[in-house]
Amino acid sequence: MSDSGQFATLWKQMAVGLGLEVDWIPGDWHHGVDPEAVSARLADDRAHAIKAVCVVHNETSTGIVSRIPELRQAIDQAGHPALFMVDSISSLGSIDYRHDEWSVDVTIGASQKGLMLPPGLSFNAISDKARAAHRQASIPRSFWDWTAMLAANEQGLFPYTPSTNLLYGLQEALAMLREEGLSNVFARHQRHAEATREAVRAWGLEMVAASPDDYSASVTAVVLPKGHDADDFRRLVLDRFDLSLGVGLGRLAGRVVRIGHLGDLNDLSLLGTLAGVEMGLTLARIPHNGHGVEAAMRALVAPVG
């Protein structure tokens, strides 16, 4: 596992809580998971003690994506049999992701981000290799045990009370995504993300993501100038404009606000959001260059391609 952000950190804590031993590759939270570091670690593991490489695709805490195909290559180059597990919770339905094509063994998704539903559903996509590993695993488990779910699912059932209302919602969410077309959905998120970054650049503020290759299409984390408390700023924006910005998480607490731009969002809602941030910066007397909304508008009316 790699220290790529708060959700990677929470995943590590989960693993530790379940009695697993974690090999934790350090990270600065400004970059995606480094394929070379993963490859090197695996190459060192001659005994194949490492059972799985776990990566968060889109780190909601930092606005950074890790490049899954390159990580897949890194594992393959090391010739290591570890399973490849990916948390796609905040990218599923917002950023291109290919479980089969990228040979991921376990992909974890959820209902409450790009699928535009309340929280309550989670999904596991599982390779044959992962199912084989599951059959041999000895860790104690019950609710999260695939055995009962796989058996019940074959008959269209669940091993416990299903969240039927959310399944109806999922049906509608998938219909909406198909109606727009997945490639259009992904392009829309990229376009909104770029407009958001144009606003941030105009304001003269810094993003958490250090490299354009790692920019997330579903969330942008913005660093406030030193001496300005991000939570005070968030509170002002919420009180004044009914706009809820994401809190800085973990080591970014108090220094960062996060602008979400995923799910059922259009140009004007995005611009309303950016206007709320820009007016908030003014009201909070946080030094900035203004003109972010105008920069975003220019990006949105620019010809595509």
Next chain:
Amino acid sequence: MSDSGQFATLWKQMAVGLGLEVDWIPGDWHHGVDPEAVSARLADDRAHAIKAVCVVHNETSTGIVSRIPELRQAIDQAGHPALFMVDSISSLGSIDYRHDEWSVDVTIGASQKGLMLPPGLSFNAISDKARAAHRQASIPRSFWDWTAMLAANEQGLFPYTPSTNLLYGLQEALAMLREEGLSNVFARHQRHAEATREAVRAWGLEMVAASPDDYSASVTAVVLPKGHDADDFRRLVLDRFDLSLGVGLGRLAGRVVRIGHLGDLNDLSLLGTLAGVEMGLTLARIPHNGHGVEAAMRALVAPVG
């Protein structure tokens, strides 16, 4: 009746259709109803043939309000017994209006504007003088006859199938207005209207309303430069931004778009709306000076009072 806009015109047509004779004071659709013209006309009517003065408080077609208290004074100065009837449909719950204090005889309201409900409910506030006139009126009538409604209402009933679902909605709408406080609601509309006008001024476009005294707080009608079709512009903005601007009505058809800012609206939704207009102007290559959203933002963060 005065030719203050499309809804005044439709009201005239209704009266004519019902067999009434209308004394129609001309107007240019750029000003509210002129108290002096009303007073003069009434003074000329020594025989008291005029039964009622009918005024649209807020003309949705032009974004112009008529000043009801001054019109009341005009009627009183003429010493004329005509009833005073006001259409408050698009001002009720958005712009200050006082049936009793302003001695209006019949006020007409509806559910689908400032009360934030679907269409389907209409309201009449009636003075004793209007009830007396109603008892003596000889015009044929049935559904619109107050007699049955007043009798049934006294027992909490309706003379025909009531729209119960809308009455529940009304209960909630009134609770929302009371929770915010009517004076706050009116101030919010004034603030949003002024921010909208600041945007229009920044763009360098003209408003239909010629005088600041007549500005509507719930809708702003904007004249497009000559040679630019307002309906083409509206279609572009709808297609590209899912934003529905009001059509130019009657003699303003094709030349005007209307920006609504009433009901359950907040700063960021207004700014998203104005951003849609500004980007639409750019995409439609309509000459304008830009910077309207920034002007509106400045207005919205300015200290009140």
Next chain:
Amino acid sequence: MSDSGQFATLWKQMAVGLGLEVDWIPGDWHHGVDPEAVSARLADDRAHAIKAVCVVHNETSTGIVSRIPELRQAIDQAGHPALFMVDSISSLGSIDYRHDEWSVDVTIGASQKGLMLPPGLSFNAISDKARAAHRQASIPRSFWDWTAMLAANEQGLFPYTPSTNLLYGLQEALAMLREEGLSNVFARHQRHAEATREAVRAWGLEMVAASPDDYSASVTAVVLPKGHDADDFRRLVLDRFDLSLGVGLGRLAGRVVRIGHLGDLNDLSLLGTLAGVEMGLTLARIPHNGHGVEAAMRALVAPVG
């Protein structure tokens, strides 16, 4: 017009209110409109002073249907050019009705009965003959004038603010009716009506409808034994079982309760309803023979046809 019930009476009042002269054929509220009486009245009218024959298809106040095809024949036999106007408000979508096939000139429908929607939409189906008459009519009118509606409808528009939310509801209601199939919908209503009557017969109570030929499929009006106040009974049933029975209207006030069985209703909801009536009769100590629910259950499980 014929005195077939309360809604026929209200229609008469509406006509009188609008300044029309009504030739009112007496009725006992226990039978549908009598084709022979209509035919005789028209035959007497050599001068063709009668402009229209107006009939309520399904009288909600009595649970009695009038037989429209026989009335059409009666008009034709009299060789009279009167328009044939039918109120189908409480039969539309519940009881078979054929505007074109039965050569009706004006059919009036509404959203709040068999179309399962809130009140707020009304429909007119109009023959060419009715449109021709409309063009020559001189009665004052405005909101109810077909001219503006027909012109606007041709472009898919409305001459005033349309109830868009109800139009979406209508789309869904029509989809539901088509999914079940209109003939199945009508058969379901007949089956539920017959089960309801079996219950009434078992209880030993009388129906308002005197003849099986006139039974309504959407509502059954039941006469309570003398000395028992129908409104007291309705109140008890509402308080105790949250079941709202229809009030006795007009000359049936206080003596009759009405059991509605139209719209989105299934066997078990109907039986729950009948159980509420049966338990209410017991609690109110109204003499009855019980076993109504069992009789209805027998009717509902009996093989069809």
Next chain:
Amino acid sequence: MSDSGQFATLWKQMAVGLGLEVDWIPGDWHHGVDPEAVSARLADDRAHAIKAVCVVHNETSTGIVSRIPELRQAIDQAGHPALFMVDSISSLGSIDYRHDEWSVDVTIGASQKGLMLPPGLSFNAISDKARAAHRQASIPRSFWDWTAMLAANEQGLFPYTPSTNLLYGLQEALAMLREEGLSNVFARHQRHAEATREAVRAWGLEMVAASPDDYSASVTAVVLPKGHDADDFRRLVLDRFDLSLGVGLGRLAGRVVRIGHLGDLNDLSLLGTLAGVEMGLTLARIPHNGHGVEAAMRALVAPVG
């Protein structure tokens, strides 16, 4: 743990899956958990190897309640320090239950039964003794670990994405229960359960619950006569009456149907349900004596107390 039904069995499987050793007291699924058997088992455990006594309060699979206060006494009489854990999932908000008064250490509840919500929320009520045990427990855990939840809850937060929409629903559900009054809610369930049993007795069918002391107020499990497949019967009732009866679970599969009578249910919905069962029995040619709905109606109109 005691073999009192399917949900007790599933709880045992969960415990085994998590690596716990279960001392499984046999049961016949026709009675609640036997306090004497529990007491005896605890008395034998001089070494206090038993860490917890786990009981399902209301067994949804059998329609049987276990008497928690007597089980509490049994534990106390044995002088054994085991924790007392109760699954109140299908009794919470439907059947009287007192976590504190009955000195339960862990009570488990959920949203989807008597709280009338979709599934998605679960609740743990925890005694100080249970919290102390939790702090010393060494079993691997993560999502179900109280530590993170207790820490976050103190600030009104959750350690992971909360189901906010269900929390709003819970607020409303609790308001509904308080408005009716908890003791009235419990009495209503008892009354509906007794009416249901009167129907079953009239039909001449057997209940799974052998003893009146153990009858559940929220669900009644009915045994079909030998030779009749319960799932065929359920399918017929679903197809014909749109009524979904509970499936026979575990060792009762194919022999039992379950009638739920909990949550937002009133007399007429219950009678509609029982009518569906009675007509289904007739249509499926399952021998029965009829008159169940009438028996239930008699029970429902009988004076209380």
